[in-house]
Amino acid sequence: MQPQKRATVHDVAAAAGVSRGTVSRVLNGGYVSAQSRAAIEAAIADVGYVPNTAARNLVRRRTQAVGFLTLEPHSLLLEDPNIGAIMLGANEELSIADHQMVSLVVDSARDTERVARYLSGGFVDGAIVVSARTHDPITRVIAALGLPATFVGHPPDLARDTPWVGIDNAGSAREVVTRLAAGGRRRIGMIAAALDRDSGADRLAGFRAALSDRFDPALVAEVPLYDYASGVKGMRELLTREPAIDGVFAASDAIAAGALEALRDAGRAVPGEVGLVGFDDSSWALRAQPSLSTVHQPAREVGAVAADLVLRQIRGEHPQPVVLPSPVVWRDSA
Incomplete structure (x- = not known):
């Protein structure tokens, strides 16, 4: 059985009673009269024409x-x-x-x-x-x-x-840390990630700006990635440096969830002893127990x-x- 022949622009033009150029203008979004457009659209349906997108894109130098x-x-x-x-x-x-x-x-x-x-x-x-x-x-x-x-x-x-x-990574981080401090937290640390990217660097800048002269570089644990394992590692590092830490800003929700595990292992109650805030408002924030305060990122x-x-x-x-x-x-x- 011979395959059915593919309908062409010529077939559409013949069925509509217009020139091939007029059909091309319709297919490429150009202007034609309402009467011609209606005739061409009806002809396309009648002959079963399907545009050859690959060929059109080649001519237009577009891949879509x-x-x-x-x-x-x-x-x-x-x-x-x-x-x-x-x-x-x-x-x-x-x-x-x-x-x-x-x-x-x-x-x-x-x-x-x-x-x-x-x-x-x-x-x-x-x-x-x-x-x-x-x-x-x-x-x-x-x-x-x-x-x-x-x-x-x-x-x-x-x-x-x-x-x-x-x-506004910096502004949101500043708001979070300011609120932690206003709530009575005195030794606030940060698990800072991805400092080679603007998001990580800006969140650290916001943390530092919020604390101003209370900023202590020893209370910043730097980790490479926005992931759970980095949160566990960073929180353990902060607890070693400052056992009396009572507030933590984590650079992402995944990091905050890891920090929560490390705090639980150390016998530190959240939020009773340590206030913890993440960043992203992702599924990590809702899965955690207790649920995480965080910054909503409209991903x-x-x-x-x-x-x-x-x-x-x-x-x-x-x-x-x-x-x-x-x-x-x-x-x-x-």
Whole structure:
């Protein structure tokens, strides 16, 4: 049995009684009269025409794909609910615009080289970048290619005209720590993570600003990642340095959950003896017992806005950075 012949633009034009150019204008979003448009749409349905998207994109030099680059270890990608929420928000926005999201994870120098080659090959029209560090090689690749891109967060070495979406990490951290101090906590420490990224550095800056002359660098435990194991390690370190610690700001909810385990193991009651606050308002905050006071990070909205900003760049626009609200949510842990 011979396969059915695919309908073409010529077939649509013949059925509608118009020129091939008129059909092309309709398919590409151009202007035609209402009467011609109605005839063409009816003809498309009658002949069963399906646009050859690949061929059209080749002519337009478009792939209708956007890369979603996560610059984190594989383990954190699976553990951190924020990354998943950002990804879902971005995918929803791209889907509405009929674009495909391509997920790319960068966990090593080899990954960096592979993803750089992929981006240079023209396989995506733009990129959303999550967790870029200062002087990140992927940032340099994107800048050299002139690839439309939106960053989640704002590494300080980003070009001024590079769009980004984020929250006020420093301001939210300052509000949390100020409230802990106002509640009578006298020895407040921080488990600070990801200090090579703007999010981690800004949260530490907010912590320091809130304490002002009461800031004690010995009460800052630095850990590499926003993960549970880092919270356990960092809290044990703080307890060793200052057994009388009575307040802790953790740089993420996952870290706070790990800190909670270490405090429980040490026989320290939360919030009775130690007030504990996280950051993100993720599923970690609600799973913990007691539930975590935290900063709400609108991760899904961050992803949607990031996708919108990159789509606008692809269309030739020059959008401005967007800062979303990040209110503090007070629960049982402080």
